[in-house]
Amino acid sequence: MSEVKLLGTGSCVPEKIVTNDDLAAMMDTSDEWIRTRTGICQRRIVTEETLTSLSVGAAQRALESAGILAESLDLIIVATLTPDEPLPNASCAVQKALGAWNACCFDLSAACSGFVFALHTAAMYIRGGAAKTALVIGAEVLSKIIDWSDRKTCILFGDGAGAAVLGASDIPGFLGAAMGTDGAKGHTLTMHERDIANPFRTRWLSEHPVLEPAQSLSRFVYMDGQEVFKFAVKRVPESIGQLLDQAGLTVADIDHFVLHQANYRIVEAVARRLKVSMDKFILNMDRYGNTSAASVAIALDELMRSGSVQNGDYLVLSGFGGGLTWGSLLFKMII
Secondary structure: OOEEEEEEEEEEOOOOEEEHHHHHOOOOOOHHHHHHHHOOOEEEOOOOOOHHHHHHHHHHHHHHHHOOOHHHOOEEEEEOOOOOOOOOOHHHHHHHHHOOOOOEEEEEOOHHHHHHHHHHHHHHHHHOOOOOEEEEEEEEEHHHOOOOOOHHHHOOEOEEEEEEEEEEEOOOOEEEEEEEEOHHHHHHEEOOOOOOOOHHHHHHHHOOOOOOOOOOOOOOOEEOHHHHHHHHHHHHHHHHHHHHHHHOOOHHHOOEEEEOOOOHHHHHHHHHHHOOOHHHEOOOHHHHOEOHHHHHHHHHHHHHHOOOOOOOOEEEEEEEEOOOEEEEEEEEOOO
């Protein structure tokens, strides 16, 4: 069984900055209202960029950081719920743009936990011998699925992409995972797709008049904010605790926590429950907002480029969101 280590990271965000004041000019809100409730001051929103272009930009930076050529990749996974198109999938579009012709490619959908789930999947490929080098991307263009008249949701989200390269190693860098799902509570974060409208379904409905066709369903994101908050501050500390128990470590051993950047209050509550100083948590939601599957990936890249990560440091990555899903990963840095 091969060991796994983190080789490099990258990120790419749109040029357009949308501030809280910009949103206040569009709806009944204010910079103070948004900042005090979320910690978000601005977000990046696509204008000319696409999910593919953001993913490729993040991937190129990650490959450069890792010192890896695209042709060396065995696996590409893109975690997203907002691909440019259903077919071909996002990972295949990235493969084409990079010229990564030797890579097996697929997408993974786990909302805000997506990058963590995809990173774990890639690590298992490498551990099992099915791949030696993997590119994992978390990318979202959430601005196309947000109701821009709903101040409860549109203030939260932004667009962007982050990437990481994993590789086989003789020294263990990936030390474990604690993952979970609660589909029974999936209704707290939803976005409906098109209703079934094939001719056979239409005929069946006409023959069953007691069953009325479903009303047109919203294709925008709906979120029960209070339930998501309660879910996150319970499950994230639990999964981190399970992860550390597996590795025989304590929270005091961890040098850096990279959590999904959903809301400052959530990260603060998790830190309080873990009894860990906020100094150990990277925070960038003030500049990017909640970028769903891209969130942990962008934050990880910022951490790795900050110069604060040393050889032998322990990193915990944790994502949580729609599904409901959650997961935490433990890495030891081999530099």
